[in-house]
Amino acid sequence: MKKNWFKKTMASTMLGALVVSGALSGCSGGDSDKTTITVWGMGEEAKSLPKIAEEFEKQNPKIDVKVQAIPWDQAHDKLLTAVASKKGPDVVQMGTTWIPEFGSAGALKDLTPHVKDYPELDPKNYYEGSVETTKYEDKMVGVPWYIDTRVLYYRSDLLKEAGYDSAPKTWDELKDAADKLADRGKGKYGITLDPKEQSLSFMFARQNGSELLDAEGKPMFNEPKFVEAVEYLNSFYKSGAAPKEDLGLDIIQAFGNDGILPMFISGPWMIKMINDQAPDLKGKWSTAVLPAKENNLSALGGSNLSVFEHTEHEKEALKFLSFMSKPETQLKWMDMTNSLPSTQKAWEDPSLKDNELYQAFGEQMESSKPMPVIKQWEKIAQTYLSSYEKIYRGGANVEKEMDAFQKKSENILKK
Incomplete structure (x- = not known):
């Protein structure tokens, strides 16, 4: 009995050492040298975000996306804490009315200099009204993710x-x-x-x-x-x-x-x-x-996606925003959540263009403004x-x- 116990103990110890060793080697290099970015999603959207993130990971095998679901009623305070500590997500969902507050706090990265490298983020891709919700002073501190109008x-x-x-x-x-x-x-x-x-x-x-x-x-x-x-x-x-x-x-x-x-x-x-x-x-x-x-x-309402100013993974975060801004991604997101796409190109898809019930929304978007x-x-x-x-x-x-x-x-x- 003691002999068997000793063997099991030694096996467990060796296995534990191998696991630790593997974990350490994964952090340092090899085929598991991935970068993990954290995305804060609010409310119902957070439930579907992991599914769309899987598509992003397939296209970007060196990047893992960790989605953290945060209830809307807690999100504001958590963001304030992140700003104060300079430790927060890499990408964050922002209610359109929150942009001025967190923009003025210096919490959101200006995306303007990155448009040349990530053309999906170009304001020209979106409805003018939704672009307004991403601006703080002369900076573009977010991109329209999904939109809604009445x-x-x-x-x-x-x-x-x-x-x-x-x-x-x-x-x-x-x-x-x-x-x-x-x-x-x-x-x-x-x-x-x-x-x-x-x-x-x-x-x-x-x-x-x-x-x-x-x-x-x-x-x-x-x-x-x-x-x-x-x-x-x-x-x-x-x-x-x-x-x-x-x-x-x-x-x-x-x-x-x-x-x-x-x-x-x-x-x-x-x-x-x-x-x-x-x-x-x-x-x-x-x-x-x-x-x-x-x-x-x-x-005009909806949500934006922003990059946290203090992210240590700027390139990967920008890639994620770029992916989420592609018309094909936005159409998949609409199928999953019934959220309207923010990119004008997506509205040329027959699922929207030829649907009488959605046509009114496309037309109304031409006459919509945020508060x-x-x-x-x-x-x-x-x-x-x-x-x-x-x-x-x-x-x-x-x-x-x-x-x-x-x-x-x-x-x-x-x-």
Whole structure:
């Protein structure tokens, strides 16, 4: 027994030594002299990133990609810690509204000098609006990864019954159609305008010609064009065309069935959800660009990819960004996640170009802009929601409430 025990112990010791030796030799050279880059992915995207990273590794066998999944509600603090310690990921997913803050902190590498070596990163490949979200001062500190914008979803069958053979094209038509749809009876509405969607009023204000901020960066939230847009949105609640309260219904349920909410404004992910969850609606609904006032600007969102300033693997990180920016990669990513590609070339693919439901998004991208790219914007937008609630729910005077919001915003911008 002792003899067998001794043999097993010696075998285990030798095996352990071999493993350690192999690990050390792998770090120093041989056929395992790979570079590992760390990519921080946020939210749902992080679940699919390892799959697309495998494709990158096949094309770049000397590079391993380690994806670290981080919940959105923890990501901001983790990034702050990484900035302070100068130890973080090589590549990081960035919410578009975070770019100014982390750009000003010097946390994101300027990609401009690298475009000549990595042409996929050239801003000319992307929609102008999405490029805006990657800029800090005169630096390009990220590349658009995927994009989303907002369009109008509508029940074409119910709109036809209300006298509309196509989607409303103007503000006046949208209000008229919503009122007529709401007149179908108790418990029926014309449209849902989510009052907790912080970009909604700003988007409509831009459609009315508001610049939101003047050339010096001063807010313009109590100017006539902004006030008029808020009054227009509030008119849907006042007439009963839009519900003030959460109806406790899933949007797809409310869109289907009897068309309790036959119009809504949302992003591209809803297409697959409606097709999957309400197949009986096929042929009874569609998408359209937003109705216009002076213009029909929509809000542009999505995510960017940036290289951490303190990375020790700049070349490999840039290769990864370049790979993720290829049209063919972006189309695969869309198949996996329903995220719209950011490169204009990808939109020439038949899967998008010939799909009527996605065509509206491609057209809307020509009239889409991000919210102002300043680090205080998130705070301003959150502050607006409380002001807006006093209006649509509490009946507060729009002009007075916007005067108060203007002062709050000015104070936020001073900090």
